[in-house]
Amino acid sequence: QDASSGAGSAGTYAGLKAIDTAWERVRTTREPQAPPAFVHEVRGPLAGGASPDFDVVVCGGTLGIFVAAALQRRGLRVCVLERGKLAGRVQEWNISLKEIYELVEAGALDAEDVDGAISTPARGEVFRAEDPEALVAVHFGSVRAGFNAQEFGPSGSGDPRLQEVWLDGCLNAGVRPAKAVARARARFEAAGGVVREGVGAAGVDIHDNGACLRLASAAGETVSQDTITARLVIDAMGNQSPISRQARGTARPFGICIVVGTTASGFDLDNSLGDLIYTNSDLWTGDVTAGHPDGGLGSPRKQYYWEAFPTGSGETERTTYLFTYMDAEAERPTVEQQLEDYWDLLPTYQRHNCSAFAKGLSVEEAVAAGDLKLERVLYGCFPTYKDSPLPPVAARVLAVGDASGIQSPLSFGGFGALTRHLHRISDSVVEALAADALSREDLAAVNAYLPNQAATWMFQRAMMVPIGDRRPGNFVNRLLRTNFQIMSDLGPEVLKPFNQDVIQPRQLARVLVEAVRRDPLNTPQLVYHIGPPMLADWLGHMVSMFAFDAAHHVLGGTVKEQAAKLEEAGDHKEAFRLRRLAE
Secondary structure (H helix, E strand, C coil), X not given: CCCXXXXXXXXXXHHHHHHHHHXXXXXXXXXXXXXXXXXXXXXXXXXXXXXXXXXXXXXXXXXXXXXXXHHHCCCCCEEEEECCCCCCCCCCEEECXXXXXXXXXXXXXXXXXXXXXXXXXXXXXXXXXXXXXXXXXXXXXXXXXXXXXXXXXXXXXXXXXXXCEECCCCCCEEEXXXXXXXXXXXXXXXXXXXXXXXXXXXEEEEECCEEEEEEEECCCCEEEEEXXXXXXXXXXXXXXXXXXXXXXXXXXXXXXXXXXXXXXXXXXXXXXXXXXXXXXXXXXXXXXXXCCCCCCCCCCCECCXXXXXXXXXXXXXXXXXXXXXXXXXXXXXXXXXXXXXXXXXXXXXXXXXXXXXHCCCCHHHHXXXXXXXXXXXXXXXXXXXXXXXXXXXXXXXXXXXXXXXXXXXXXXXXXXXXXXXXXXXXXXHHHXXXXXXXXXXXXXXXXXXXXXXXXXXXXXXXXXXXXXXXXXXCHHHHHHHHHHHHHHHHCHHHHHHHCCCCCCHHHHHHHHHHHHXXXXXXXXXXXXXXXXXXXXXXXXXHHHHHHHHHHHHHHHHHHHHHHHHHHHCCCHHHHHHHHHXXX
16 A cells, blocks of 8 residues: 655555566666766856856755755855655664754754653663654663564563664654754755755756756656756765766666665553564575575575564554675565565564564564554665765766765664755865865865765675685674674673774774684685675775774874864865865
């Protein structure tokens, strides 16, 4: 049913079939054709030598409205184009309170906009907002990670085989996207910003003094004002942005994360904790068909991971996801096949949370008996690319969020990928416009090479299984179980940043050295299955991480001081470049 909307979920069976059609095209197209050019570079000034209508036009409003609000409230003239209706989805965004307040620090929201369940819950406590209009719908004190060969027992049971690593302050607040978007829009429009709903960009022409965007309605029809101009175009249209597709050309995804799940009520036994990443089986073999490359081996194809959170809509309502990492080979399963696995596997995973599952009922039986009520069905297929972040496709064009490729290949982007960078991005845009540093090279420095992000590619590779691979069934669980236990033992200063996509070189090195010491026999297996090319590539990024870390501590202050001197001397462009280097 048409039960939800927003990024990652159409909420309908037709939407599921559509996403599978797109996924099949990615898997089976061996020689993809370059997409049509969306951005064109044109010599000369804007028509008639006119000045641009706006400083910034943001394409894509659901997440772009936060960027737009932060920029408009810093004195820029900003317009948001949203092809559909500018509204957040029903499904809650899970994030930490710290990341919510980063929106306040960046100026997208005010402090009074953050209301609802903002008290600090103890482990096992769940606070829900009484006001359905509040921003923070739910805040819970317990989030765990665990890597187990089977479902051993309920949380806190004391079963020595059950791994539970507690991640305090990670994704433990559920934000209502509709409220977040509405409040950011209100701040944006109160500051003079312009929103155009039902209108999107059909193409962009880059001139010497600005960008001209050709406009079209959601149905592709020309609108009354068929062009709009700006000094800078910000692409916030997500990983399927036509600008991003142009920049990537014929590149195939390096990795894919398929996610399926539900929001449902009926979790009446224990709905007090969330799972950030959790396994209750080794590598999955349940859908290997006869004749498949893995079929002859009887070997697995993928490791399934669970994620689940209490929601703010009711004491027994819970959102649950099943996800996996894979490559884009033709033999990979469809999203619908993974959803079928989800229905089969959910009762085992949630039998300690739901009395219907504890009694042995299937999902279908629990729904028919009225013990479980499905509110929404969720699904998504998220491509990730090794060559990220994306360089700008032209001057005067800057991508943000998932469109930029700046998201971690482990967390597959979304709201957090925007909030973590919003303050930095907004500072950079304000400076770039002030200094007229809008060339392709200048804007490339805003989303520059990040060695800590690049290094996470090996982690994703270790968490997926290539077709026909003969690694042991417990390979992934053994690797992650060891490393998460080490991070837990080393303390929250190591554990928490890693699980918020902040990879710190010295802390990571401590974990890797300890992993070799604790499980020396798994290291040769890891090296073998990852392969020399990937390992050499990863080592290069590790070296770069340490080099960047050393440069930050030794030279960071000096570089910033020099940037300030250049600013005072009137060399604004060079000051801009030095600040980006320091970042």
